[in-house]
Amino acid sequence: FPSRLPNVGTTIFTVMSALAAQHKAVNLGQGFPDFDCDPKLVDGVTDAMRAAHNQYPPMPGVPALREAIAGKIAALYGHTYDANTEITVTAGATQAILTAILCCVGPGDEVIVLEPCYDSYVPNIELTGASVVRVPLTPGTFRPDFDKIAAALSPRTRAIIINTPHNPSGTVWTPAEMQRLQDLLAPTNVLVISDEVYEHMVYAPLQHESVARYPGLAARSFIISSFGKTYHVTGWKVGYVAAPAALTAEFRKVHQFCVFTVNTPMQVGLANYMQDPAPYVQLPAFYAAKRDLFRAGLGHTKFRLLPCEGTYFQCVAIDGLGVPERDLSEADFCQWLTREIGVAAIPLSAFYGNGFDQKVVRFCFAKKDETLRAALGRLARL
Ligand code: PMP
Ligand code: GLN
8 A cells, every 4th residue: 555654764862772782882872871871760660550540540641750851851941830621641751742743733834943853753744745945054053044944834834843953963052042933933823843952951051942931932842752851761762842821732633543542650650759850850961071081082083073063962973083984875874884893873964855964973871881881882883
């Protein structure tokens, strides 16, 4: 039968993790920690199971978790969401993004994405029958180009997807950039899907600019985040959406027929764990130390370091390497690096619809220091 997604294959993250396993490479490709989460979090979930929190929770999520999420957003970003009508717990950010798109976008609409962008956005939009409008981030710096975004807006634009801190580049939007977006959208009805999964990985002196801080944006935004990133539990697949009540009502219409609700014991465990802000407050310092270790080591290699303002990703340019490596496509280079040097990376071309190749690859540094040192030892051979 005709494919709904004829241009889609297996995600690059799955492909590179399989190749890394096959060649026993250090896997700095797919973004996930190689260390475990806080045992207290595991205890909280097993306690919840033993306390019989094992049946369906309310459709939008366990109330205590929604309260904790609303409390965190209010404390950090100064905007109070109503836990009953404006917060929904989702099966990771991935489901949240798809559900947000499905509930507001349809055939004839246009949705703006800023490339490079996370690989699920474009297929999600295509599934609705809407058109994808690709706007490049500024080459080299990966900063938003508001002239280009303004030129891409049309009467058919239904939504724009933004992502700060940005996967893959680590760029963190400034207050001035958020303000520019707010001003640009003010005369329009365009919705914002704000992917903020790396909100707790922003390195000093910068701070995370949630759309929640900008009333004109908050009023038109779905804010999406993920506990997987924040608490080192990517396999739990629990995230959330915060959005004004009218948007949340539409979101929940789709959510209830998509997953209906998300597993109960993890929500109860997360709700208790969130009572202590220390784990997410301390996360930037934790990851900044890993970033600095990794960047210092890469300084002794032939890779050219790009900035890393946030996320747990470090991008490097491969143009300083010898031939033939530097002349390979990014994708072929990543395959070669995995097979021959024993370190897996992700080509940036995977984040572009047209496979744009700028000779930049992404490493994930959410790894034990010893893992990072092992990878650096191998990369120094280049
Ligand atoms: N958005 C971005 C930018 C991501 O990097 C990820 C994780 N790879 C997701 C969404 C999906 O998050 P989750 O694992 O919670 O579904
Ligand atoms: N978000 C992770 C990354 O960018 C991977 C998630 C996935 O494998 N789908 O590496």
